[in-house]
Amino acid sequence: MTKQSTLWLLPDGVEELLPAEAQRIENLRRKLISTYQHWGYQLVFPPLVEFLDALLTGVGQDLDLQTFKLTDQISGRMMGVRPDMTPQVARIDSRMHESGQSNRLCYIGSVLRTRAKNQLSGRTPLQSGCELFGVPGLEADIEIISLMLEALRAAEVPSLHLDLAHVGIARRLLELSGLEPAEAGRLFSAWQRKSVPEVDAIAAHIASVEIAELVRMLPRKILALEDIRSLRAAFHGDSGIVAALETLERVCSLIAARYPDVDIGFDLCEMRGYHYHTGLFFAVYTPGQGQALAEGGRYDGVGASFGEHRAATGFSLDLRALLGFQSGLSLENRDAIMAPQSDDPALWQEIQKARMTETVIVAMPGEAEYALKERCQRRFVQAEDGRWLVESWV
Numbered sequence: 001m002t003k004q005s006t007l008w009l010l011p012d013g014v015e016e017l018l019p020a021e022a023q024r025i026e027n028l029r030r031k032l033i034s035t036y037q038h039w040g041y042q043l044v045f046p047p048l049v050e051f052l053d054a055l056l057t058g059v060g061q062d063l064d065l066q067t068f069k070l071t072d073q074i075s076g077r078m079m080g081v082r083p084d085m086t087p088q089v090a091r092i093d094s095r096m097h098e099s100g101q102s103n104r105l106c107y108i109g110s111v112l113r114t115r116a117k118n119q120l121s122g123r124t125p126l127q128s129g130c131e132l133f134g135v136p137g138l139e140a141d142i143e144i145i146s147l148m149l150e151a152l153r154a155a156e157v158p159s160l161h162l163d164l165a166h167v168g169i170a171r172r173l174l175e176l177s178g179l180e181p182a183e184a185g186r187l188f189s190a191w192q193r194k195s196v197p198e199v200d201a202i203a204a205h206i207a208s209v210e211i212a213e214l215v216r217m218l219p220r221k222i223l224a225l226e227d228i229r230s231l232r233a234a235f236h237g238d239s240g241i242v243a244a245l246e247t248l249e250r251v252c253s254l255i256a257a258r259y260p261d262v263d264i265g266f267d268l269c270e271m272r273g274y275h276y277h278t279g280l281f282f283a284v285y286t287p288g289q290g291q292a293l294a295e296g297g298r299y300d301g302v303g304a305s306f307g308e309h310r311a312a313t314g315f316s317l318d319l320r321a322l323l324g325f326q327s328g329l330s331l332e333n334r335d336a337i338m339a340p341q342s343d344d345p346a347l348w349q350e351i352q353k354a355r356m357t358e359t360v361i362v363a364m365p366g367e368a369e370y371a372l373k374e375r376c377q378r379r380f381v382q383a384e385d386g387r388w389l390v391e392s393w394v
Helices: 019-038 058-066 086-096 138-154 167-177 181-193 196-203 209-217 225-234 239-258 319-325 345-354 369-373
Strands: 042-044 049-051 068-071 078-081 103-110 126-133 161-166 263-266 280-285 294-298 312-318 336-339 360-362 376-382 388-392
Touching (some): 019 042, 019 103, 086 103, 086 126, 138 239, 138 280, 138 294, 138 312, 161 239, 225 239, 225 263, 239 280, 312 319, 345 360, 345 388
Antiparallel strands (some): 049 078, 068 078, 103 126
């Protein structure tokens, strides 16, 4: 490989977007922001870099290994390039909200990660999402899930499957298992990897047969609503697990009524965000793709590091992962108007007038006609009386 050819290489997991893909991403960005704003969510733009101690505070604690770090040449302090925008939006909320009031914020922007989160995202996702602060009730979770589904509909995803989970169930089962901390850590790791043999081996050391069976069950199947109801009956004496199961049941019923075409399941072994989620969490999939297209959950207490405890729930998605569902170039770029090179002031006035609503491409000297015809179905021509008119270009 020559030195010149290596200059074209990008780092693993880092991608660029060429015009056709970039246009589809921009079309999607506009649709998503419009959807969020129609629901009352206000747009914010967090900075690309922050001081490391602020970036990794609160919900950002799990992001340390995903964060590229650098030294600020002005202050000498360590900074980080954001690997996720949710902690930044939480910090913005803590500064801008009025005490006791809710706050709806949305965002979109590039993030950088030391390693790809999954096969769809690469290391430079274009992240977007919404966060609802200050509302502790289930109503906020229902709104966020509904808005997440609306966003994926706006992205033209044809078929959606929603997985629901609750962090309280796994936490309570770890408590009830009676396992030593090291063994409980092994069990949690096995749950994360859905390693059935390893889970079975650890469950064999649990004294309670009922708890051991539930521990074994988590990685084996995605539950249906009937299974959730059966579990609730089996755990009627444990208020924590019953409350979590009731939350899952109610969310499923309400979302199913709003979105009857969305398939809903329960994955009690879903552990993403386990360390900072405080209740319900969820993910959306589509057939043929093994990675979630969008995910989120509740993470109360987010503002404690900034001086005030705040209820919070939200979701995020990667626009790059949705690129394959988008149609081609927008009409304005498929049906442009070609204008010839000319110093005629009258043509310049007509071009500027047309550009208020349409795309006009002025031909450059030596530019190939066939290349312009790929984008221009019409062109400016000068009539015998000197006026410039638009006609079909065939």
